[in-house]
Amino acid sequence: MIENIANTLSGMQVFDIFQSMTLGLMEPRSHLGEAMMNATVAADDYRPTKRDYSLIGRDARRAVEIGLSAAEWYHTDVPRKQMKELMKRDDGPAIRDTMIWLGVLIQSGAGGALLWGSWWCVPFFLVYGVLYGSSTDSRWHECGHGTAFKTQWMNDVVYQIACFMIMRNPVTWRWSHTRHHTDTVIVGRDPEIAVMRPPDLVRLVLNFFGILDAWQAMIDMVRNASGRLSAAERTFIPEMEQYKAIRVARIWLVIYLATIALAVYLGSLLPLMLIGLPRLYGAWHHVMTGLLQHGGLADNVTDHRLNSRTVLMNPVSRFIYWNMNYHVEHHMFPMVPYHALPKLHELIKHDLPAPTPSILAGYREMIPAFLRQLRNEDYFIKRELPPTAQPYREEFHAEGKTTAE
Amino acid sequence: MTEWIQACDAEDVEQEDVIRFDHAGRTFAIYRSPDDDYFATDGLCTHEKVHLADGLVMDEIIECPKHNGRFNYKTGAARGAPVCVDLKTYPVKVEAGKIFLQLG
Structure with missing residues (x-):
């Protein structure tokens, strides 16, 4: 099948198809989840409906053929001088917001931990969960674009923290979002279409609790941590970057195993309420928005x-x-x-x-x-x-x- | 044989900014650094052929307006995902207030 596609497309287009395929086979949940979850269906098992959302399917090929992919998009005219002002980077707002974010995150987590065992911990964990399992979606996004901070290492640090909390491999997800911006809601091309047609409402509701996303993320993390990248992943993540995806997955796995071990040792869910589970009970806001x-x-x-x-x-x-x-x-x-x-x-x-x-x-x-x-x-x-x-x-x-x- | 092509007036490019220059069916980007030095590269991002002249110049970096890929416009070096391929650079000279590019 891949060879057939390759016969009809240019080298760069084939690269893109491979990239899409990898995203499809790898893990995919978009920051909303549904699109990439659907895309995890192996190509040979895919049963297209009227719209074929497979990233290597009929509509993907059609989009490339008719120029819908990598097309020129409409932009409102904005004078260069004003656009330069708007594009200007500034560390101040993001430093302020990050201090507030981390400050409230730590305080709400500490409050929840101290009050663990009583109902008074609930409001603390509601706040902690949203800051852990939802606000990290936007921090991942903005720092992935490199626009939140002027200083690039600050973008990188917050990006890594947010990726861990939202359970998105920082290497993989950087590339997925690039495609989303190239081919926004182009069927077969955009790996981050949150609600495909016809909508799967059950999946949509489950994603409010991060259930499908987090489960798939764990599977991908274990696979990557074992040093294995799928054949598709190897075609999509540049060779010089592949070790980074594996290294991150290993570090994450150690953190999760240590958290689970601590929970078992203490005979308490509390460690998991602070690391891991907030991705479920705090996901609702980022899905809602x-x-x-x-x-x-x-x-x-x-x-x-x-x-x-x-x-x-x-x-x-x-x-x-x-x-x-x-x-x-x-x-x-x-x-x-x-x-x-x-x-x-x-x-x-x-x-x-x-x-x-x-x-x-x-x-x-x-x-x-x-x-x-x-x-x-x-x-x-x-x-x-x-x-x-x-x-x-x-x-x-x-x-x-x-x-x- | 190399050829110097007159591109524009030096004052056409603001400090720490970039403009587009089209010539003979090709497109280029001409930069003016914060130190008032001039540089030139191919005009399209090596990732998805977007005009870099719509991007943002920060010190010695040009950031692509589409995916925020970064290049060092002085050397053409790609500075991180999603750009992987370096930009081609071109010699620039300023004479009598005019910018000239040497196109190979």
């Missing part, structure tokens, strides 16, 4: 205004999420640090659909769309543009027009 990024919107379009959603949120969620609620803006200009996204939003909002006014409004829009997609997977929510905006490229919406709102 993450689903809003693209859920229910168009696929196979090259305009982030159509396939991404900006949602106005409360300040606490924005702190946890590091402003990724400005998601159209982030995808359009990934060079802009999280702390400058509100300014970017103000600058280009004339060219964007009106932001969704709240998380609740987002779910009121999204859940009915998911339910309709169970009956008609071609259905999607079409975002309306203000009169001041540049128009969409309608040629990409010929199929969707009949079913979009």
